[in-house]
Amino acid sequence: MSLWLAVIFGIAFGFIMQRVGAFEYENIINALRLKDLTIPKFMLMSVAITTVGIFSLRSLGLVSLDLIVYNPVADILGGLIFGIGFAFAGYCPGTSIGAMGEGKRDAAFTVIGGIFGVFTYTLLQQYTGISTTAFDMGKINLADLIHLNSFSLAVVYSIILVAVIFLVDRWEQNRQNSNLKGVNINV
């Protein structure tokens, strides 16, 4: 039952990402080139909504958190390597899978590259014993750092996110307008 629910959630997740254009190489690359921030706005918007939702449900005891351990070395190193890969592929691990479902051949190669990446990482881990666990700082979120009750903090956090999204959006629109003006003058 739970596994079928996973398929349904996956279909909905894939469908939404497809509709917003997250499976398009162009949209990811143009986000990284700061030319079209549709996808980052979409992601942060979903985060703002989910945060208020789950922290409300959590105060009713209906939802429990499942945080990934905070490890500054692993998060920064992993994130930097991920970022370089992101710019080469134009997909992330999830969107490459969906884009492969759409029949994009390059996305399938990103998935295959990913499998080789996991394989290489695991071999290195197995035979060299390299590990970042020494830097694990525990499963912490902002509520552990800021002494405010977590629901109020979640509301403030979401408001700040939405404000940032709309400021970014305004900035993009202004830039677009001034670009248009520039074109008119040149013509």
Place this chain on the structure above:
Amino acid sequence: MSSRWSWTSSGIALGILNIFIFLSGNHLGTTTAYAQTTGYITQFFAPQLIPISTWTAGTCGGSGGLQVSWQWMLVVGIVIGGFVGKLLYRLKKAPEIPALWKERFGNRPQLRLVHAFIGGFLLLIGSRIAGGCTSSHIISGMSQMAVSGMLFAAAVFAAGIPTALLLYRRKAQS
């Protein structure tokens, strides 16, 4: 492209979907599915190379042994979701090479596949080091106000932006 949803409605839709996922007691993520798939492949071809305990330890396994997990089925759903969206909106077949890439690097399909492969390789190395990807660290993690998710997101863009700008820098005029 008029059939696209705006970032506002898509963001709200994903936000609500994610609340239901949390309510079901699960969490978004795709890295685990990659690790499990790799685990299956390795076990099939070379069971001695990497002991099964390596696959089941840490972020990839959890309780007992390699198994088709919730996240693996989620990934199956993502494939179907992409396919259904394409059928439903009768999208025409995507060009073999993304137009933007072609404009910059020329009509070289094989080089595009090499870039895509290298990209995927680095994406998953990074994900395994950091213990998560865009879905788990950013969409799911940042929704829980996780410090790890915010730091990961900042690092992704700190490397991704200069790399993309470098790949797409204007060719020197000759």
